[in-house]
Amino acid sequence: MKLMHTGDGKAVNDERFLEREYVDLKNPEDAQLVIQILRRPGPKRSEKEVLFLCQALTNIKFIQDMRAELNEDIFLDLFRQLRYELLPKGKTLFQHGDLGRNWYLILQGCVFVVVPKKKLRKAITQEIQEEAVQIPRPMTIEEEILRNNPGFFIVNELGYGVTFGEIALRQSIPRTATIVAKEETHLAVLTHEAYNKIIGTILKNLP
Numbered sequence: 001m002k003l004m005h006t007g008d009g010k011a012v013n014d015e016r017f018l019e020r021e022y023v024d025l026k027n028p029e030d031a032q033l034v035i036q037i038l039r040r041p042g043p044k045r046s047e048k049e050v051l052f053l054c055q056a057l058t059n060i061k062f063i064q065d066m067r068a069e070l071n072e073d074i075f076l077d078l079f080r081q082l083r084y085e086l087l088p089k090g091k092t093l094f095q096h097g098d099l100g101r102n103w104y105l106i107l108q109g110c111v112f113v114v115v116p117k118k119k120l121r122k123a124i125t126q127e128i129q130e131e132a133v134q135i136p137r138p139m140t141i142e143e144e145i146l147r148n149n150p151g152f153f154i155v156n157e158l159g160y161g162v163t164f165g166e167i168a169l170r171q172s173i174p175r176t177a178t179i180v181a182k183e184e185t186h187l188a189v190l191t192h193e194a195y196n197k198i199i200g201t202i203l204k205n206l207p
Contacts, residue, residue: 025160035108042082043080050076053082060105062103081197083194085104085189086184086186088184090145093181095178096114098175099173099174100171101168103163105189106160106186108184108186109160109182111159113155113178114145114177145180
């Protein structure tokens, strides 16, 4: 089956895609369909599109936790609040120390986690950076990240299905790491404002 185009954010016209019993984000077709729906403004997403997102993301722990906290109507509204973000290769999503505002889910792609290095690693890291500059070849993305973030080192890589930013979403605290795209990366995003809107709805419905 041909992959569905996701660039225009149009509605999914073939409802057969939305009525399947099982959705797997590891399947490129399913991931592309999720991206296509997320590109549409939340209020314009059909009920079937919302239910498809719910089914696709139901195994994500943060989504499961939200389901336990919310009634069905408010929970489904969560999938109208989610939006899509594309992070090109080498692009920084946010910097260490930035005020955290959003929660992220990696739909496709991979990012580096970059954190401040300890003092004991300073001389070693500096030596590696100096040697990298002298090598007569194109700089790797890892070397470029270290060059652009002096005093930092790459501590981890995050890929498909990984989420980050839940604490920042709830508390708006400074980021503890810099996130840089290792490759083109597709993200589902819940903003702090959207999260507060959902929580506000809960509070208004309390007896």
